[in-house]
Amino acid sequence: MTTVRGRTSLQRFRRVRWWALWLASSLLVVLVSGILVLWRLHLPPRSASSMTPIRSESVLPSPSAEPAQIEGGTFREGIIGRIETLNPLLAESTAEAAVSVLVFEGLVWVDGSGVPQPALAERWTMSDDGLEYTFFLRPDAQWHDGEPVTxxxxxxxxRxxxxxxxxxxxxxANFWRTVTVEVxxxxxVRFRLPEPxxxxxTYLxxxxLPEHVLAGTVVSDLLRSRFESQPIGSGPYRVVRVDRDRGVIELARHESYRRPTPLFERVELHFFESVDEALAAFRRGDLDAVDLVPWGALGDPKLMGSRVRIYAPLLAGYTALFLNSQAQFFADVRVRQALSLAIDRVQLVRDVLNNWAEPGNGPIPPASWAYQAQEYRFDRAAALSLLxxxxxxxxxxxxxxxxEGLTFRFTLLxxxxxxxxxxxxxAVAQQLAEIGIxxxxxxxxxxxxxxxxxxxEYTAAVFGWMxxxxDPDMFEFWHSSQAEEGANITGFRSRTIDVLLExxxxxxxxxxxxxxYVxxxxLFAEYVPAIVLYYPRYCFVMSDRIGGVDAAPLIRPEDHLRQLPRWYRIAG
Known part of the structure; x- marks a missing residue:
């Protein structure tokens, strides 16, 4: 295996341009997910509830004896959202993605640390020049209709x-149009990239999708094909019935699936317009779980019921205070360092987020294999000294x-x-007021x-990224080449960081x-182009009659359903 060495700056920028164009355009998706989606995942303010969140590093107390399992049965989850498509390539909402996780598979799945794991592919190799990847499928992989996956x-x-x-x-689509695929x-199957x-x-x-089912379907007709109501996948569960009027999708165990063999025989996914409706069904005992439990609900026992367990795995994202380096306030690194020292992230998480998040520590989430904790400290005296x-x-x-006649006042979006x-x-504004900003x-x-x-067109903003x-690749967000029109919205530039990211x-x-990345x-902690405030947790609630559940970190919210084959109903 060979390692690709550095090139001249111009060559390197030309070579990465095709990735840059794709990922820069994907910022729209990232920002929308950060602004429109992550807001639903953030957790509630402090309340008088005595509930204790279950952290990913400490899930549940170990029982004194292994609980008795009920064989088979039906698991019922309430999902907030609407289903427009069952084709996973066309899925856009978290609700649609949740169905996809149970019904379909990729060549790999990505664990909470960002490492790809075998799924339909049992292994893969890479050429010495990093341009070719060959994936080897499991010989026992089958579609739900019994045909082999090839x-x-x-x-x-x-295609x-x-x-x-x-x-x-x-x-x-733009991403995959740059990749050559060969059987x-x-x-x-072999993939060839234009550059390492x-x-x-992780993109695999x-x-x-099954060729033998969809062959002959015109791409533009995908949304109108029979596959929309009768999808055939290769995942742990197969679609039995879709009742759009009732908002219910019924799934049955895929008997040929062995990674592992699902314990529940059937799964019902119930879709709700509002969290109130879903939690009401949960309290009645009509549901075993509800996902995407939002602001305010987790701290209210009347909403949650008495037989509930709350799971709060970390997500691969963060919420940060972004500072426009072109604003005259933040051009001086000492000012950015002072703001970082003046913001008490621990207090933010404790008093505003009710400890349903983790204090920010840097631009790579803590579950990632590339994460390295930094010494971010709260010190107002040191902040004032730097100012x-x-x-x-x-x-x-x-x-x-x-x-010099300029008052330190700005608007925070x-x-x-x-x-x-x-x-x-x-809360950030209040803390900065303590040092005269x-x-x-x-x-x-x-x-x-x-x-x-x-x-x-901003001075500073609080928003989220997911x-x-x-993967910890941060090129598009912090490389100098992206500072003018790309995803590096702070305008931050550092040639040293550029080389590291390249x-x-x-x-x-x-x-x-x-x-x-370490x-x-x-260097990110030293230069402070942004102040990472906290890492969000995704919350879902589960009946205490369901076992086998943990709160391992997730890349996306729907990934919590990847562990469903291991869940079971507790007897008694």
Whole structure:
């Protein structure tokens, strides 16, 4: 295996441009997911409830004896949202993705640390130059109708995406149009990239579709095909009945699935317009679980009922205070460092988020294999000292710092449709007021915030980011080449960080990649282009009659259902 060495700056930028274009366009997805989706995942304010959240590192007390399991049976989960499609390539909502997790599989799945794990593929290899990946399918992999899963199914799926008429996710389609796919034999398929790209295996979590069912379907007709109501997958459960009027999808165990064999014989997914409706059904005993439990509900026993367990796994994302480096306040690194010292993240998590999050520590989430904890500390005296060094003092005694006739006042944007994030922004403003910085929180519509961030029409903003794949690749968000029009919305530039990010996405050895990301995180803490406030947790509630559940970290909210084959009903 060889490692790709550095190139000249111009060559390197030319070579990464195709990835840059795809990932820069995907910022729209990332920002929308951060602004429109993650707000639903953030957790409630402090309440008088005595409930204790179950953390991913400490899930449940170990019982004194193994609980007795009921063989088979039906598991019923309430999901907030609506189903428009059952084709996983066309899925856009968390509800649609939840169905996909149970019915379909990719060549790999990505665990909570961001490492791809075998799924339909039992193993894979990479060429020494990092340009070719060969995936070897499991010989026992079967579709729900008994047909074998083959390499031609993989080729068929990728060609659907590569078709110019593909009707939905243009960013995903653009990505796959740069990749060459070749069937080697019935059980192996080869991918060729235009340049080395270490995160590539994580993209193979893409759900694979059956060629023998969809062959002959025009790509533009995918939304109108029979597959929409009668999908055939290869996952642990198969679709038995779709009742759109009642908002229920019934699934049955795929008897040929052995990774592992599902314990529940059947699964019912019930879709609700509101959390209140879903929790009412949960309290009546009509549901065993409810996902995406939002703001305020977790702290109210009347809403949760008496037989509930709360699971709160970490998500691969963060909420941060982003600072526009083009604003005159934040051009001086000492000012950014001072703001970092002045914000008490522990207090934010405790008092605003009721401990349903983890204090921020850097741009790579703590569950990631590349994470390295940094020494972020809360120290107002040190913050004031740095501000004085930078020339900021309260010269007229009005309680606000000033410098050369400029008063340290700015507007802090956040999205109005997320009460929790608004509360976090207000708490940040209060903490900065303690060191003489006047901040006005301005909640705006999500679409407005997105436009202002992408156009760099802001001074500071509190918003969230969530990983698309789980890989720690941060090129698009912090590389200098993305500072003008790309996803680096702070405008931050550092040639040293550029080199680290370039190398880290090209070298294949994970230990070498990690060492590069460790140095990146150290420099991020030093330069402070943004202040990571907290890492969100995704909450779902479960009846205490369901066993086998844990709260391992997740890449996406729907990933919690990957462990459903191991769940069971407790006897008694």
């Amino acid at each position: 390499a031609r199914d993989v080729l068929f799926t990728i 659907l995406l590569q078709d110019p008429r593909f009707p939905r996710n243009e960013t995903m 080697v034999d019935a059980e192996s 790209y270490a995160p590539f295996p 979590s893409l759900p694979i 004085r060094e930078a020339g900021w003092e309260d010269r007229n005694g009005d309680g606000v710092l000033d410098k 956040t999205n109005v449709d997320d009460p929790q994030r608004v509360a976090v922004a207000q 006047s901040v006005t929180v301005q909640p705006v519509a999500s679409a407005t915030l997105q436009r202002q961030l992408l156009n760099r 990983s698309l794949t789980g 190398k880290a996405r090209q070298v294949s050895d994970q230990d070498e990649r990690r060492s590069l 140095e990146f995180q150290r």
